[in-house]
Amino acid sequence: MVVKSLSATTGVPESVLRLLFTILLSYPLALFYRFTFLRPLKTIWAPFLRNLYVVVTGLALCYYHNGSDIKHSLIATIVTWIFCLIGDIVGNRTLSAISAFLFNIIYLTVGYYKVQNGDYGINWTMTQCVLCLRMIGFAMDFMDGEKLKKSKLSMASTHAKNSISSSPQKVGISTSRPQKQPISFEKNIQLLDLPPLIETIGYAYFFGSFLIGPQFSFHLYRKFLTMTLFPDATRIPSGSYKSAMKSLFLGALYLGVYEIGSGYFPASYLITADFASKPFINRLMIMWWVGKFSLTKYLGIWTLAEGASMLSGISFNGYDDHGNAEWNGLANVDRWRFEFATSLADIVGSFNTNTNLWVKTYVFKRFAFLGNKELSSIISLLFLALWHGVCFGYYFCFSLEFFDVEIERRWAKRVESYTKPLYLPQNKNNPSIQFWRRIHQLVGWLGQTCALHYAVVSFVLLKWEYIRIVYNSVHWIGHITVFSLLLLDFILPKHKKTSEVNNKMINGDNKMVNGDNKMINGDIRNSSKKIN
Template sequence: MLWDALFDRVSEAAGAPADQCKLIFSMLVSFPLASIFVRLPASRPNLAHLFSLVVSTFFLWPFLGLGRGYLHLLISSAVTYVVVASVRSKHMPWIVFVLTMGHLTVIHIYRTLNSIPTSTIEISGSQMVLVMKLTTFAWNVHDGRQKIEDLDEGQKATRLTQLPGPLPFLGYCFFFPSVLVGPSFDYATYNALITKTIYDAPVPDADPTHTKRFKGRTPHGRRRVAYLHLVIGLAFLAIFAVLGARGAYSRILEPTWYTWTLSTRFGFVQFAGFVARTKYYAVWSLSEGACILTGIGFNGYDPKTGRTLWNRVRNINILSIETAESFKVLFDSWNCRTNVWLRDQVYKRLTPKGKKPGSVQSMATFVTSAFWHGVDPGYYLAFVTAGLLSSLGRQLRRYVRPYFLPLGSEGAAKPNSMPRWPFPNLAKRTYDVVGWVMVQINLNYVASAFLLLRADYCITAWSRMYWYSHIIIAVAIGFFQLGGRRWLRKGIPPRVPKSKVPLQVPEVTLSPPSPIAQEDASANATHPTEEDDSNDADLEWVRHDLQSKTKGGVPFDAGLIDDFLEGVETPRAGTPKPKDD
């Protein structure tokens, strides 16, 4: 193609493969395309579906050269739609699960047998995203055929009582900002975006009669948050470009490893883990930013501050990952939309009705995650080890954490609050700091297998790290199994009511379900588009600042971000719209 020569030159200048440069370009061009998409009128939904389908087709086929892979996506989508439409059995979602996962596994096997490196851009990444969408869609249709009293709140919000047509279904499957690397989401959320009902969340402390006039309007803050994600993504992309080769886990396998001191080796493992994460921080921040710019990230309003929230399709929480004090917080903050899929479509679905999920469901979920990632041994070594760490973390929260809680606490403290001086409880903060250190060093240990993949590489790397995480796991499990659990249970301080044991870290809400049920979202009401934002009326009572406020009400950055992004936001009431907007 004409653009191949251009990207060959970009590849030489950037020192990165041409296909990776094309991927980044596709994600960047999604931003201006998203600004067009958000202006498509709700009265013409087919136009929006076609827009996504055409853009995704261009990205995958002529631009990235994945024509054969694109056909795989179409086949998976078509087969799923036929199965969902024709099979009324309660086993229908599992049939879709087996078919889509089987198709994905064939692609993974092909990649492994042909020794295609993970750095090469091929179709398996898009197929992984599609598997989440298709299986979620199947369960949503299944839930729509059940009695509503048999469903939980999340299932009620995402159930589909009517099967959408083929074009809306394909628009959902090939939603262009997420077709390459995600994130995934349910069909009800997509339909609410197309019909503009996604913006109908109630505004805190607002006059209902006043709010009604602005239904369907794009709330304030969309561009600001989207462009912030763009900046964050580009920043982490630059870090990975500079440090990627220096921080590669493959350096552990080199002979020079033995010339380093023990402290240098340990420090390098932590450095390599951070560098590896920056690649994911970059691509997920870029894709999430483009999704937010289409409006699909809108998640209502903060009930306390009235600020707009744009975390509906959040895929990563960088701050929580880097400061995680428990494995629960870590896993909840990493690849969030995949975690939502595993939780809602695997973990919960494997749990018999009326019973609580246990270790069997947890380990099955981790194995499913490994299976979804690929067939390379490193995935299974990494996820089984992560499953053991997660199980160990639950026991620590249940039997050790109560000893460090503040006097009179019942375990309702925030699961991952940043340490602040003066410490309200020094013992608890010490526990948190130790927990943070343990989470980070074990994460960086496990991640080596996730990236090296080959069994011999993983075993060699772990042996050169002296198996430190596995030793920690073995010692801790041995302690709990040989009477430690019973001894700790007896000594739990009386300040924590024993009726509250086991104490659990409060559930982290990864992504609240769509507030608009399908039967409401499919209403044929026509809503104004964002082009109406030129009017002198906006949601003026909603002030979205990305920054927290000090007691004096001044942003901590002294308004620098506000000044930098001046004029790119939705105009407020009384503010004339720029001529070039």
Template sequence: MGVALGLMAAAEQVTAAEAGLQGALHPSTGDWSLEAAAAHLGTSQDALKLFISIVLGYPFALFHRQFLYGKQPHMIHLYNTALGLWMAYFNFGFQMFHSLACVLFQFLVLRLIGRTITGVATTFIFQMIYLLAGYYYTATDQYDIKWTMPHCVLTLKLIGLSLDYYDGGKDKAQLSKEQELHMLPKELSLAEVSGFAYFYGAFLVGPQFAMSSYLQMAKGELTDQPGHRPNSVTPALKRLLLGMFYVMVYMLGKPYFPDDYFLTSEFANRSLGYRCLFICLWGKVTLIKYVTCWLVAVSHPYPLHIFKRLKFLGSKMVSQGLTLLFLAIWHGLHSGYFMCFFMEFVIVYHENQVLQLIEDSPLLNRLTSRPELTPVLYVLQQSFHWLFMGYALVPFCLFAWDKWVQVYKSVYFVGHVIFFSQILLMPSYRKLLVPKKHLKHQ
């Protein structure tokens, strides 16, 4: 999730120096450098570079479709690796060697340690320590576009690769349907690993996908028309136009709902109702930045993959909690990430309790099934969703403890109070509304 902030950082990273350049480096003076363009647009040079890189994925993909489709897979791997390395250098200079070192290390792990649990553990420990060290040495109190942004995508991708490679050495009877679909029974070449890691369509901000899908693409097998190019041009253009639409909506809406406003005395002096409403609307606008980056179907979400692998613990709640803890650490070391995913855990846990209560209670079941109440229930559901989506996003976007705690204090920790009180009261609700034969669900 955090990496998606990068694309829309263009609306949030105007520094005083950049503002001063807006007049001096206006394109009308003849200076068409990236620095001048960024100043004219009111953004940072890093954000503009990232946006350009993402949009260039479309002509790169079109070239692949027209001239490389059906060619030898090694040509596809080299093409993807070269473009990914160029993107890394264009955006981060010689800091591109961080990703290169981790990709080479991962290839050596696959070759030298092989399909073993030791290989998976080595991958997880090394890649996560490298990422967290990067977070530690580059951390600031705001979101910056730096090499750790694509590296967190790469880290999850390489951990997933090691899991799928490990599955390739198991008997099929031991695998789930999903594991069998993505397992890697054959040895991988350096070209395959690097092409997968640096694939230009996902290197900077994702999404995640499995190596098995990538290899199908390289062989020309990832198509809805076997033996022919996929019918992908029109869907891709629709996604591009929709993404650009969301960019415009975000850039128009964000000035009215800036993150910094939460920390002003003006916000603190507003009424409680206004502060809650602002959080609702701010959350909706902020969510657009994620929608903009991920207007694609994530065919292999590795966090879900990890969640399913924890089923041996025998508790869905524990598995979910550990998965969200991993995601918080994966995003960074700021306390805001941990609070955000903690709130997600609490909210999902409460929602599951409510759904189970409605299912077990004949009265609630009848009420929620009445068609005339559908509009009312929909309004309540959406109001609930808007408020607490924004509420949980506050620490995610403000990062630092003193900032997000200040915002939560201003609304008296309303989300925490509501959810924790309702979780504690749920046993009483069940006693009142659920027949005794269903109380085993309590």
């Protein structure tokens, strides 16, 4: 009733308000967990009690958001666990992983067909798409655990790393910062044994991430339950409250900017006759801003969701160089890097970070046997498109993204001999070099934003009839530019790598030296003959 009346008053769709309320409700739940469970409990049931709290609160939040449609996520979680159990019994975890993969992706796709009508909607498929990746990753980690069992590693030491212990070992806090791995998908996340069903449900419905992410491994969730995530479980580092409030404020700010900006530049305006009548440059500028504010929405909602993970403690990411605790371990976006990215590679590393890591871990690397990174990238992007939905716009957007990234990679190599000196340490304070470095960064930023915002329009509009209208109005300039650069790359001669040139020069010098040695040896022999 409250949501409906508020929706009628503000004009904001009820589904959007319910999404925001669900995220905001995770904050007090995380705070209660922090005070009650994020400390040593004098019972061997401590991990079980922590997990039980996550199960109850996660299911309650999911029911608040999805209502009776919560059954879909419950079915997917339980069926995935049963697949893993059967695979363990028959001694074929690979079969269970394949079954879990097919079941989850087919279940999600059928759900999309039933509820999507060509427009993006907030419904049970939103939580289902997050769960889909989580359960596939869970099954694949379980499959990898079987391979680990068969390896030469010590079973005792490996099992100790994966088993639940209510009294984690205390170690001193080091202020030195080791080289970090992303905590969402670290190395050695294989599951030797099948976790209990109740623990799997807790992992699936963790209140800080079941709705819109972030993604993370079961290995991390277990470390969270056992408190082995922290160097000293009796002294939880400070700073999480401040970090959470910062995420809350910045998330709200981004969403506010989105509401204002999308009011001036709505995506629906791109398919109007008024837009088509604008001068060409104006159309490109409007299209740029539509893409910008469309992405701002995701930055806002992901930033807002980060706060609950920080408060709960699961996003603890070690210490910085000054010994201060960091709580950005599950950040789904690097805002500063994203806003000032000078390449599409920077965008991939700063936007929807944990999902990209998931795809890299469970899709891209699994096709390494093909021996072709481009083919692995195509398969990964096709999977991402299918995971997002069945609308044409997703496939159109990700296919263009592949060519954009590929063109950027090819031409970056071509101009590397000119751009690399701009970033050498010895040129850091050179005024002339600084000027050209700024120019290069500006060109890179402008190029990646134009490419990104141009492509994301199809991701937003989804339907081919709308996409065609928009790109016709700008004469498909983005596509023409990309494929023209690709054609030029094929036509123009390839530049030889510096290392190859250096090797040839070295080999040439060696030949000259050998020739000189031969001449010297010949002179010595001739001199010896004359003396004799």
